[in-house]
Amino acid sequence: MxxxxxxxxxxxxxxxxxxxxxxxxxxxxxxxxxxxxxxxxxxxxxxxxxxxxxxxxxxxxxxxxxxxxxxxxxxxxxxxxxxxxxxxxxxxxxxxxxxxxxxxxxxxxxxxxxxxxxxxxxxxxxxxxxxxxxxxxxxxxxxxxxxxxxxxxxxxxxxxxxxxxxANTRFRAAAARRKSAQDPTILAVGTVSEQKDYPTLAQAAHLAVRALAAQGRTARFSIAGGGPMLDQLKAGIADAPVALLGVRDDVDTLMRQADLFVNCSLWEGFPIALIEAAMSGLPIVATQVAGNREMVVPGVNGELVPPSDPATLAQAIVGIVSDDDRYAALSQGALRTARRFxxxxxxxxxxxxxxxxxxxxxxxxxxxxxxxxxxxx
Missing domain, CATH: 3.40.50.2000 (Glycogen Phosphorylase B;)
Structure with missing residues (x-):
């Protein structure tokens, strides 16, 4: 054909x-x-x-x-x-x-x-x-x-x-993760746009970094993605503890190196990045919007939070990377979910x-x- x-x-x-x-x-x-x-x-x-x-x-x-x-x-x-x-x-x-x-x-x-x-x-x-x-x-x-x-x-x-x-098979992890790193990396992937609401992630990053610092840990936040609004985002979150990686062709490697995946979109269709993250064994924190709700099952492969709510987003991130048993269970759940896609x-x-x-x-x-x-x- x-x-x-x-x-x-x-x-x-x-x-x-x-x-x-x-x-x-x-x-x-x-x-x-x-x-x-x-x-x-x-x-x-x-x-x-x-x-x-x-x-x-x-x-x-x-x-x-x-x-x-x-x-x-x-x-x-x-x-x-x-x-x-x-x-x-x-x-x-x-x-x-x-x-x-x-x-x-x-x-x-x-x-x-x-x-x-x-x-x-x-x-x-x-x-x-x-x-x-x-x-x-x-x-x-x-x-x-x-x-x-x-x-x-x-x-x-x-x-x-x-x-x-x-998603592409190159994202498939061989096994679930046991726990997050001492200094966890939190990753977001997607085109820089109004839809993705990265300013909310930047605000949540401030709160999560402070909370984890109290545990003696250093959190790193990264966003992989480009687009016409990238420079605007750089200016808007210049003081945030978030690394803007721009367009990357090694997202599978970034996910293998990350400890948790975040999607803070205001709306979605069905994000392929969520599937890639699940295939990589990453627990997911995502906003409770259409598309995300069909992929993320709270307590099974991640958590859902309200959109435009940096405090709740930060709380969910810190809660997952601070509980080894919960983290391991969510990673296993992510791999099980990914088999469907x-x-x-x-x-x-x-x-x-x-x-x-x-x-x-x-x-x-x-x-x-x-x-x-x-x-x-």
Missing amino acids: RICSIITSFTSGGAEMLVCNLAEAFAGTGHDAAVLALSDAAQVGNAAQTEAMMMQRIRQAGARAFSLGQANRNNWIGGTLALRRALRSFRPDVIHAHTARALPLVALAMPGVPVVLTHHNSRLSFPPAAFRFFDPIVDAYVAISDQCAALLKGHVRKPVHRIENA SIENCAAAHLALYDQLRPRGRRHRRMSGAAIRDIPA
Whole structure:
């Protein structure tokens, strides 16, 4: 099967990491997979280094990765022509858009194959009325969480398929952790944005560092992630005991070195970083918002706290790293939870959906014409 996945750009966000993981899995099972970005990373304020790393990973797995290089999202003619050339070359059996921005271009390109859309958040970044435009283009929707499914079902008339996120196998730990280090490292991972609410983490870090200092311990807080708001965050938390690591391509190593994972988001879809943390055997403290609630079970693999509540967040962090028995139990629980979110199961569910849609696609008008050019491999 030829599968074309479309993203906005190659960056370290959860949706983009999932697409990268899936492309590797598809290629590993003999399918011809391609990941197409609408824009170069630098054109939308993302790190070119991350883009290069992700494209290399995809290509090394035997899939294809390329960008249309669209600097202006309103350049419908140029974008449509670029997409049409790419699709004529690759000739996909199914197109899976992981950004709603791709749908107008897909509609104008008229590929004649089934189209799937995944909405990766529990909130909309566009008016709900836009779904009236999406429905004639999209054959099926994918929801990554119960909240996302409920959101979609309230607005769309096409089938909604619930497929859970998954993480790369390189995060899998061989065994659970016994206790946190004497000087624990608390890690957060994710694009620097309003959604992630890192200022609350910075406030909690002050409180947790003081509490652990009273035990003779030195806590270290780190945030791995970049984005256009990184400089703003640096200025806003300059006096906080938090290291801003920027974009990293060794998050699996950072998680192996960490003692606890924190997510303090104001809203979520279903964070892949939580799955990566659980696979790494890390106890998790996360805010009690949609997506997080479906992953973190209090007393089993971590704790949930109210959003925008630094005192409660700090208390939960200190409580876990200060109790060896509780810490060990939560680490074991994290590994058990992670087994449910394998990339193998996630890829199989996507392939089953694509296969289900293909008979419909054969009745569609397929794109005609010889290949314009080879897509870079």
